[in-house]
Structures are given as C-alpha cells and as structure tokens.
Amino acid sequence: MSDIEKVSLWAIVNGKVHEDLIDPRLLLSDYLRNHLGLTGTHVGCEHGVCGACTILVDGASTRSCLMLAIQANGLEINTVESLGSPEHLNPLQKAFNEHHGLQCGFCTPGMLMTATEMLQKYPLKTDEEIRGLLSGNLCRCTGYQGIVDAVRECARMRDSGAITIKDISPRAEDSL
Amino acid sequence: MKPVPFNYLCAYSLEEALTHLRNSDDAKLIAGGQSLMPMLNFRVVQPSLLVDIGKLVELDFIKEDAGDIVIGALTRHNTVAQSDLVIDHLPIMHEALKHVAHLAVRNRGTIGGSLSHADPAAEYPMLSLLLEAIIICESVDGKREISANEFFIGSLSTVIADDEILTQIRFPKINANTGWAFEEFAQRDGDFALAAVGILVDKDSEGCITNLRVGMMGVGETALRLTSIEEDLNGQTYSDQLLDKAVANLSSLLLPNTDLHASEEYRLHLAGQLFKRTFKNAWNMASTKK
Numbered sequence A: 001m002s003d004i005e006k007v008s009l010w011a012i013v014n015g016k017v018h019e020d021l022i023d024p025r026l027l028l029s030d031y032l033r034n035h036l037g038l039t040g041t042h043v044g045c046e047h048g049v050c051g052a053c054t055i056l057v058d059g060a061s062t063r064s065c066l067m068l069a070i071q072a073n074g075l076e077i078n079t080v081e082s083l084g085s086p087e088h089l090n091p092l093q094k095a096f097n098e099h100h101g102l103q104c105g106f107c108t109p110g111m112l113m114t115a116t117e118m119l120q121k122y123p124l125k126t127d128e129e130i131r132g133l134l135s136g137n138l139c140r141c142t143g144y145q146g147i148v149d150a151v152r153e154c155a156r157m158r159d160s161g162a163i164t165i166k167d168i169s170p171r172a173e174d175s176l
Numbered sequence B: 001m002k003p004v005p006f007n008y009l010c011a012y013s014l015e016e017a018l019t020h021l022r023n024s025d026d027a028k029l030i031a032g033g034q035s036l037m038p039m040l041n042f043r044v045v046q047p048s049l050l051v052d053i054g055k056l057v058e059l060d061f062i063k064e065d066a067g068d069i070v071i072g073a074l075t076r077h078n079t080v081a082q083s084d085l086v087i088d089h090l091p092i093m094h095e096a097l098k099h100v101a102h103l104a105v106r107n108r109g110t111i112g113g114s115l116s117h118a119d120p121a122a123e124y125p126m127l128s129l130l131l132e133a134i135i136i137c138e139s140v141d142g143k144r145e146i147s148a149n150e151f152f153i154g155s156l157s158t159v160i161a162d163d164e165i166l167t168q169i170r171f172p173k174i175n176a177n178t179g180w181a182f183e184e185f186a187q188r189d190g191d192f193a194l195a196a197v198g199i200l201v202d203k204d205s206e207g208c209i210t211n212l213r214v215g216m217m218g219v220g221e222t223a224l225r226l227t228s229i230e231e232d233l234n235g236q237t238y239s240d241q242l243l244d245k246a247v248a249n250l251s252s253l254l255l256p257n258t259d260l261h262a263s264e265e266y267r268l269h270l271a272g273q274l275f276k277r278t279f280k281n282a283w284n285m286a287s288t289k290k
Helices: A029-034 A091-098 A109-122 A127-134 A145-160 B012-024 B036-041 B076-081 B084-089 B090-098 B103-108 B109-118 B123-130 B227-233 B239-249 B262-290
Strands: A007-013 A016-022 A053-056 A060-063 A074-079 B005-008 B029-032 B047-053 B060-064 B069-070 B134-139 B141-147 B151-155 B165-172 B177-184 B196-204 B209-218
Touching: A016 A145, A016 B047, A016 B109, A029 B141, A053 A109, A060 A109, A060 B103, A074 B036, A091 A109, A091 A145, A109 A127, A109 A145, A127 A145, A145 B141, B005 B012, B005 B069, B012 B029, B012 B103, B012 B165, B012 B177, B060 B084, B076 B090, B084 B090, B084 B196, B090 B177, B109 B123, B109 B165, B123 B196, B123 B209, B141 B151, B177 B262, B209 B227, B209 B262, B227 B239, B239 B262
Parallel strands: A007 A074, B005 B047, B029 B047
Antiparallel strands: A007 A016, A053 A060, A053 A074, B060 B069, B069 B165, B134 B141, B134 B165, B177 B196, B196 B209
C-alpha cells in the first residue's frame, strides 16, 4: 500500500463542491456513502447487475459501483438526496408512494435515479419502452407493476404540462 | 468489495496514455469501465497502474470516411445507438445495440472497451466480424490495422499488445440492397446473450443466395463467422430444407458451453432456431429490396 499515491478529487455532488484526497481504488459508491455520508445510494451486488447504486453523472444514469471515485473528477454527481426530502417528496417520489412502487425500499434510490433520466430524455409512450429502460434495475418486492405505473403517471403529467422537467430534476442541496 | 490497490494516471492526450503504457509492466486501461470494473471489484484483474483514457474526447466520434463509417474507440453505446450514420449505413448495428446491456451501462460503456474485452457473448465483437471491420491499434511506435477476423484469439483475449490502445474501428457500409437481420435470446432484457445470430444476404439476378455472411455469438470461445455455412449456401435456391441442412451442421461448428444459465444442448438448439429465424428475416428483406 505504501507506494500508492493518493489522488485529488474535485467534484460537484448534489450542487456542492467537494474536494478530497482519496485512494485511486475507492469506488464512487463508497465515496458517496462513506466519505460524504450520502447513504441514500444503496450498494447491492457491487458488480453492475442490480442497479441499486445508480446515480446521475453529468445527467446520465450510471452505476456508482462500476466507477472509481477519481473518474468523477471534474464531473457533476447527483444522488437520490437531490430529488426531494422526506417532508417534500418530488412528483416522482410521490408517484412511487401512491402506486406502491416500493416495499422494502432497497432498490428505490436506483429506480428513482434511472427514472429521473428517463423522464428527462425519453418519450416513454409505451409500457414496453418504460420496462426496457428500467430493466437494469432489479426489484425483488413489487413485481415492477407499481414502479411502471409510477413512471407512466409522471410521464403523462410531464406531457400534459401538470409537472415540468424542473419539478422532477435534481436540485442543489441548499434549495431543498 | 474493493479492488486491489493501484496507482492511477489520467491521460489528457493519446500520446500521454501511450507513453504511460510503454513505461509500465502491467498497466491496465480504463475508459467506460463497464467490463473492467467488475473484474477489478472481484480482483480477477490486479493491475499496479490504471491509465484512465476516459477524458480523451478525440476518440469519441462517428464519421463517414472514404465510404466507411469510422467510430472512435471512446464512443459510448448510447451514442452509437442513436447515430443517424449508423441507422442509415449500419442498420444491423443499430438493431443489435438494442440488446446491449441496460441504460446506465450504455451511458458509460464504449465500443473500444467492448472489443478489447472480447466477451464471446457480446454484440460488438460479433458485429465487427460480420461487418468485416478494420480495427486500428496504436502504440508509441505507430498505427496498425487489424482485420476483425484476426483480432480475437480466445475468450476475453485479443491480439492487442500490452503497449497498444485500440483507437478506432472502420466499418464498411452495408449495401442498400442487402438483406440483414439480427436475433438474440437472453434470459432478461439486456443480459448477455445465450445465443445470437446476425446475417447479411443478397439475392442475385437468378433469385439465388449470394454474398451471405453469418455471425454467431455466445456459442464459442469467441464470436464466430460461419464461413463454411456461407460457402454451402451461396449460389443455392432458398428453401426450408436448405436451412435445416445448414442447422444440422452447426454441432460440428459451434462450441457452446454448459453453465447455470443453459446447457450445451440448449444453446446449440437455440443457435439453430435463431439461425433459421434470422435467415428468413434477412432473406425476406433482400427479396423486398430486390
């Protein structure tokens, strides 16, 4: 270990600048949870299969267990903490709540972050499209129907103008 | 899970990355990391140095050049999937990319990474064989062009030298009259294929099969081009019996393995069924275009 040089990381996480000296091998998921205390990002399989650790990197959904923290140098990270707060759920979180899109909640942060990118970038006109885009996130409780219902409802609200992209997009920590 | 300790260097130019590789004994390259990171996490790979080429934007491009479509090694799966050049000139690649992993992996994974990783059940290696791509690798000494059929030497194994970087891939365009089809079967949407088949075929003026190309994946040590089937069927008149005869030969050409996902027999059967379905679809398209 002694000949390993630490590397300096500068990243914007949930709207706030973080600078750290870290081990190169540190996974982004572990950095978020253990260094920044952002335990909303859940760690499941740690090899890119379950999707629980999905976050947004420069707006694109990414598995944080398949990225080194240092690879996020200079980039913008958003975790589930940047969606809503327990007192003020965002419309996507509310829809998950209303449609029983979760039971144990383990997969939920990853589902929400994947769905956030989906709602920002994709038409989501059919359930087939919604299911295809969600297929990288595993849920062992719900049977997925409630999750699909929640995403579909948000897509309809987005299309009808009942909610805006801003309403379902990450916010800076201070504005929550 | 934690990878073994390693040093890390981020390259901001191709020259810089190539120099790091030349000066190290066991450096590994990382770009999108979607194949390497699981191997690091499981400690299957234990490099002393990781060279990050993820910021080399010069390798992130799709362009038309001398009648070919050239794709930079750092181009992400999602970018290729949405490219109009690919839709227009390599439609079978556009179709096959629908089966590549999941949204988050497609956002990060790169074409160069997939080819270098050389998983026998991944789409890009098979597409490079089927489309007769030229793979370009560079070292501090210069460039070399490798044809796809000489590139893969085994499961997860290629001819890339330790000090080389795969920088771009040249794909000849598919002829507008060519029929094509791609069929894949995986247990879940986006999982690795149990088997997949890609076919390009033309119909000649006599109505016979010509210029046939057959690629398969998930059923051998590497992705495969089935040249003996191509030779057998070229010049023949299409019939169901002809396809059945070709399928009967598959057992001597494929090397499917048994694992917890499927048995050898199942994979062989699947490859045969997918072959027939894919061939029919490609042939129908060639007939319509004729």
